[in-house]
Amino acid sequence: MTEAPDQRSPLRLIADADGPQAFALRDYLTRSEVPFLPIMVPRGAAAAAGIDLTGRRLPLVVLPEGAVLEDPNPEQVAAALGWVKPPAQSTYDLIIYGAGPAGLSAAVYAASEGLSVAVVERDAVGGQAGFSSLIENYLGFPGGISGAELAERARRQALSFGAELIVMRYGIARTFRDHDVRARLADGSEIHARAALCATGVQWRRLGLDGEQGFRGAGIYYGAGISEASACIGQHVYVVGGANSAGQAAMNLAAHAAHVTVVVRGPSLSSTMSAYLLDRLAAQSNVTILVHSRVVAVDGDEHLREITLDQAGRTTRVPATHLFVCIGGAPNTEWAATTDVQLDSRGFLLTGVDLASDDLQKWPLDRSPYYLETSVPGIFAAGDVRANSVKRVASAVGEGAMAVTLIHRYLAEGAQR
Ligand SMILES: Cc1cc2nc3c(=O)[nH]c(=O)nc-3n(C[C@H](O)[C@H](O)[C@H](O)COP(=O)(O)OP(=O)(O)OC[C@H]3O[C@@H](n4cnc5c(N)ncnc54)[C@H](O)[C@@H]3O)c2cc1C
The missing domain is CATH 3.50.50.60 (FAD/NAD(P)-binding domain)
Structure with missing residues (x-):
C-alpha cells in the first residue's frame, strides 16, 4: 500500500536485529509495499540515527511526519498510516473474504461490473502472493513481478473501480439466509451482503517441532x-x-x-x-x-x-x-465448522460438482450449485481455499473472475423471486 505514507521521507523502523516483533513489522511493511528505512541497533544501544532511545521500548516506528510508535504491532502501524477504517456502508451486493489474488480479482471484476463490494482482509493485501519474491509464470510479465507489487497494482485497480477494502479485520460470514449474508468483523461491526465469496486461501504449515x-x-x-x-x-x-x-x-x-x-x-x-x-x-x-x-x-x-x-x-x-x-499450507476455513458450508477431509471448501449428494442435504434450491458455489446458496469460493483448485496465482485470479459471473446469476435469481 503506498498511498498513505509520503514516499519522499520514508518511514523508519528502529529495532534489534534479532527481535521477532521487528520481523513482524518488516514482513508486514515489505508485503504492503511501504518504503521504509530499517535501522538495526545492537541490543542495549542508546541512540540511533539521532533518535533518543532512552526509556523507549523497541522496536520503534517513526512515521514520515515524525510521530513515533513504540513497540507497535502491524495493525497499529496500519492504523497510524490511515488504512484501518470501519466499513463505509452497512449493506453491500458482495462481500469478499481475503485480499489475495482470488479476492482482488473478484473485487476488480465485481466493482467494474457495478456491484457494491467490500473486501475484508485480516492481514496485508496480497495473500500468499505477497510472500513471493518473483512470480515468473504469471501471464504478461516476461521479466517476472514481485508478488507484493502485483498485489499493490491489483489493490489500486480494485479501488479505482469503487471496491472498498477493509484491512486488518478478521471476518467471515456468520449467517446466510435468503440473500442476506451477515458478517461480523473482529472489531464488532456487522455488515450485510446479498452474496459472499470466500477467498481466504491457505496459511503456512508449521514443522510441528518442540520450541518452533x-x-x-x-x-x-x-x-x-x-x-x-x-x-x-x-x-x-x-x-x-x-x-x-x-x-x-x-x-x-x-x-x-x-x-x-x-x-x-x-x-x-x-x-x-x-x-x-x-x-x-x-x-x-x-x-x-x-x-x-x-x-x-x-x-x-x-x-x-x-x-x-x-x-x-x-x-x-x-x-x-x-x-x-515452505511446506505448503492448510486452508483458512476454521470458521466453517459452525455453518452448513461443507468441507473436504482436509478442510478445503467443496463447491459445484465436487459436492456429493450427502453434502447437499440442506440445499434448498431446484438447481444444482454453480461450479464455484458452496453447499449454501450464494456463498461462493475461489482460489487456494477451494477443494481441488490449482494452487497458482493465475488460477486464483481466473476463479475470482469466474465467481463474479456466477454471482451475477445468483443475484438475478433473487431479483426474479
Ligand atoms: C512464497 C510463494 C511463492 C509463490 N510463487 C508462485 C508463483 O511463482 N506462481 C504462481 O502461480 N503461484 C505462486 N504461489 C502460489 C500463489 O501465491 C497462490 O496460489 C495464490 O496466492 C492463491 O491466492 P488466493 O487468493 O486463493 O489465496 P491467498 O493468496 O492465500 O490469500 C488469502 C487471503 O485471505 C486472507 N484471510 C484468510 N482468512 C481470512 C478471514 N477470516 N478474514 C479475512 N481475511 C482472511 C489471508 O490473510 C490472505 O491475504 C506462491 C506462493 C508462495 C507462498
Whole structure:
C-alpha cells in the first residue's frame, strides 16, 4: 500500500536485529509495499540515527511526519498510516473474504461490473502472493513481478473501480439466509451482503517441532522470507520444502547468503517443482539440495542457533540462524465448522460438482450449485481455499473472475423471486 505514507521521507523502523516483533513489522511493511528505512541497533544501544532511545521500548516506528510508535504491532502501524477504517456502508451486493489474488480479482471484476463490494482482509493485501519474491509464470510479465507489487497494482485497480477494502479485520460470514449474508468483523461491526465469496486461501504449515513457535521471526520464517533476505549476507541458511515456493525462496536467498541448503523429504524435486526453477537451482553454485532429509529439531536462545537434520536416518546437528519453512499450507476455513458450508477431509471448501449428494442435504434450491458455489446458496469460493483448485496465482485470479459471473446469476435469481 503506498498511498498513505509520503514516499519522499520514508518511514523508519528502529529495532534489534534479532527481535521477532521487528520481523513482524518488516514482513508486514515489505508485503504492503511501504518504503521504509530499517535501522538495526545492537541490543542495549542508546541512540540511533539521532533518535533518543532512552526509556523507549523497541522496536520503534517513526512515521514520515515524525510521530513515533513504540513497540507497535502491524495493525497499529496500519492504523497510524490511515488504512484501518470501519466499513463505509452497512449493506453491500458482495462481500469478499481475503485480499489475495482470488479476492482482488473478484473485487476488480465485481466493482467494474457495478456491484457494491467490500473486501475484508485480516492481514496485508496480497495473500500468499505477497510472500513471493518473483512470480515468473504469471501471464504478461516476461521479466517476472514481485508478488507484493502485483498485489499493490491489483489493490489500486480494485479501488479505482469503487471496491472498498477493509484491512486488518478478521471476518467471515456468520449467517446466510435468503440473500442476506451477515458478517461480523473482529472489531464488532456487522455488515450485510446479498452474496459472499470466500477467498481466504491457505496459511503456512508449521514443522510441528518442540520450541518452533518461540523462534518464529527469530530465526524461523514461514514462506520465502523476502524481508529477511538482506539479513542473510554471509550466512549459511536452510530452506525446507520441495515445491515452487521453496525454490523461489532458495533462489532469492542465494543472492545474499553465502550458502543455501534446501532440505527435501522426497527423493528429488522433479515432481514437485517447475522445471525452470529446478534448472536455476541446479546452476546456482551456492545452493545444495539434500534429498531424503528432514529438520527434526531446532535449538537456540532468544534466536535460532542450531537445527538437527535427519538424512535418511542419520542425524546431524548443524549451526543455523535462518530457517525458511515452505511446506505448503492448510486452508483458512476454521470458521466453517459452525455453518452448513461443507468441507473436504482436509478442510478445503467443496463447491459445484465436487459436492456429493450427502453434502447437499440442506440445499434448498431446484438447481444444482454453480461450479464455484458452496453447499449454501450464494456463498461462493475461489482460489487456494477451494477443494481441488490449482494452487497458482493465475488460477486464483481466473476463479475470482469466474465467481463474479456466477454471482451475477445468483443475484438475478433473487431479483426474479
Ligand atoms: C512464497 C510463494 C511463492 C509463490 N510463487 C508462485 C508463483 O511463482 N506462481 C504462481 O502461480 N503461484 C505462486 N504461489 C502460489 C500463489 O501465491 C497462490 O496460489 C495464490 O496466492 C492463491 O491466492 P488466493 O487468493 O486463493 O489465496 P491467498 O493468496 O492465500 O490469500 C488469502 C487471503 O485471505 C486472507 N484471510 C484468510 N482468512 C481470512 C478471514 N477470516 N478474514 C479475512 N481475511 C482472511 C489471508 O490473510 C490472505 O491475504 C506462491 C506462493 C508462495 C507462498
